[in-house]
Amino acid sequence: MRCDIESPLAQTAAGATAQAVLSACVHCGMCNATCPTFQLTGDEADGPRGRIYLIKQALEGDPISRLTQTHLDRCLSCRACETTCPSGVEYHRLLDVGRAVVAEKVRRTWPDRLYRWAIRTVVARVALIAPLVAAGRLIGKIPARTTAGRSPTGAHARRMTLLNGCVQSVAAAHFNAATTRVFDAVGVNLTQTPGVGCCGALDFHLDAPEAARRLARRNIDAWTAALDAGGEAIIVNASGCAAFIRDYPDVLVDDPVYAAKARRIVEHLRDPIEVLREMPPKPARAPRDPRIAVHDSCTLRNGPGLGGAVAGLLAGLGYDPQPVADPHMCCGSAGAYSLLQPDFARRLRAEKLAALTAGAPTAIYTANIGCWLHLAEASPVPMRHWIEAVDEVVG
Ligand code: SF4
Numbered sequence: 001m002r003c004d005i006e007s008p009l010a011q012t013a014a015g016a017t018a019q020a021v022l023s024a025c026v027h028c029g030m031c032n033a034t035c036p037t038f039q040l041t042g043d044e045a046d047g048p049r050g051r052i053y054l055i056k057q058a059l060e061g062d063p064i065s066r067l068t069q070t071h072l073d074r075c076l077s078c079r080a081c082e083t084t085c086p087s088g089v090e091y092h093r094l095l096d097v098g099r100a101v102v103a104e105k106v107r108r109t110w111p112d113r114l115y116r117w118a119i120r121t122v123v124a125r126v127a128l129i130a131p132l133v134a135a136g137r138l139i140g141k142i143p144a145r146t147t148a149g150r151s152p153t154g155a156h157a158r159r160m161t162l163l164n165g166c167v168q169s170v171a172a173a174h175f176n177a178a179t180t181r182v183f184d185a186v187g188v189n190l191t192q193t194p195g196v197g198c199c200g201a202l203d204f205h206l207d208a209p210e211a212a213r214r215l216a217r218r219n220i221d222a223w224t225a226a227l228d229a230g231g232e233a234i235i236v237n238a239s240g241c242a243a244f245i246r247d248y249p250d251v252l253v254d255d256p257v258y259a260a261k262a263r264r265i266v267e268h269l270r271d272p273i274e275v276l277r278e279m280p281p282k283p284a285r286a287p288r289d290p291r292i293a294v295h296d297s298c299t300l301r302n303g304p305g306l307g308g309a310v311a312g313l314l315a316g317l318g319y320d321p322q323p324v325a326d327p328h329m330c331c332g333s334a335g336a337y338s339l340l341q342p343d344f345a346r347r348l349r350a351e352k353l354a355a356l357t358a359g360a361p362t363a364i365y366t367a368n369i370g371c372w373l374h375l376a377e378a379s380p381v382p383m384r385h386w387i388e389a390v391d392e393v394v395g
Pocket residue numbers: 024025026027028029030031032048049084085086087088089091
């Protein structure tokens with residue numbers, strides 16, 4: 001698809017990214033078949049092909065309206081469309097450029113700006129999110145606190161660093177505790193790196209890209225020091241955070257120093273499943289409730305292509321993962337999406353839970369804190385992180 005990007009964007013690295021992505025699209029529409037929002041509305045502008053066209057118009061300087069912004073806001077960034085595109089169009093990279101351009105051209109209403117600011121300010125700050133998590137637990141919106149359990153005591157030559165996370169460190173600290181025990185069991189010391197905090201995804205997706213870049217640079221500096229000191233890999237057990245960190249080179253594309261540093265970070269970034277499938281832990285006991293369902297988060301499945309890996313590992317440890325229909329469909333969590341597009345998010349969640357519970361599992365296991373929080377609010381069975389299932393039989 002030809003696009004005459006207007007100046008000055010055309011002369012930037014972000015403009016070059018957009019041009020490259022657009023030129024790969026042949027406008028065939030095959031991607032619409034796997035797009036959750038297109039399935040919900042049937043509107044071409046709520047599918048990837050329509051959104052690509054809307055972004056092209058915005059980049060060329062055509063008049064755009066709030067409706068354009070609405071159709072882009074409704075996108076989950078789930079990347080299911082990329083898995084069915086025969087031309088290899090990296091839609092999410094174009095979407096990031098397009099959203100930033102549209103955000104500059106279409107001023108949001110002040111209630112919308114205030115709401116977005118409040119989400120960014122509260123969610124990524126541990127001191128502010130803690131009272132909200134406590135309140136959410138009281139009214140049954142967030143699962144009850146789970147004890148973190150013992151810390152590993154083994155000393156190993158292999159060392160890796162673990163992202164603590166912002167929301168997860170408050171709402172589900174036991175995920176990280178379980179991860180360190182499982183890595184201990186396979187001979188790896190897993191510790192947190194001082195100075196690392198929120199990945200910046202919320203800021204970036206809520207119209208505050210400079211704030212996101214500041215967080216990215218801070219994390220890159222801290223992780224660079226950890227790698228220089230002999231750290232083997234950066235482990236991120238929240239696949240949504242990992243997806244954004246994987247995009248750091250694009251986020252910092254106009255900062256040559258940090259873009260290069262970001263590429264080194266991405267080369268060392270691993271989801272725990274990537275490590276554990278190469279060196280599977282040995283089970284010490286059989287699972288209590290083997291019949292389970294696995295929700296492959298979009299950020300695990302569609303970006304890094306790790307769909308099925310978690311179910312495979314758990315099956316090898318004695319679990320019995322039930323088949324789940326339409327695994328490509330997003331659950332509706334998608335970062336702050338469930339807060340900003342609650343109607344779409346609830347409808348997608350209902351469909352996802354119906355698929356996940358069709359096999360009558362005793363629990364549902366996921367790879368992302370956002371999916372965990374969103375699905376747990378309505379799930380009829382307990383929601384857990386898959387590393388907990390490994391910890392149960394190995395730890
Ligand atoms: S993104 Fe891919 S599948 Fe979708 S219209 Fe373009 S070329 Fe076709």
